[in-house]
Amino acid sequence: MENTLRSHREAHGLSQGALAEHVGVTRQTINAIERDRYDPSAELVFALAAFFECRVEELFAPDIDLDVTASDLD
Structure with missing residues (x-):
């Protein structure tokens, strides 16, 4: 991601x-996320977006092709 x-x-x-302390994780977790070595949980993604007062999409974007339509799911 x-x-x-x-x-x-x-x-x-x-x-x-300091960021880690604000969102309740370790500094190593923040470091791993920043280096793309760890994909955070949904809970942490939302906590970070809330902390920065921004949308999740402003912080994180999937690195996979999401070209899926409803008909593909049938």
Whole structure:
């Protein structure tokens, strides 16, 4: 999953540790997300979006092709 977490964090003048503390995870978790080594849980994705007061889509974008139509699911 591609993300812009680092740019949002830096724009707010936060260290990885400070952001981690605000959303209740470790600094290592924030580091792993920023380096695309860990896909966060839905709960953490929403917590980060709420913290930055932005839409989830502004922070995270799937790196898969989502060209699926309703007829594909039948």
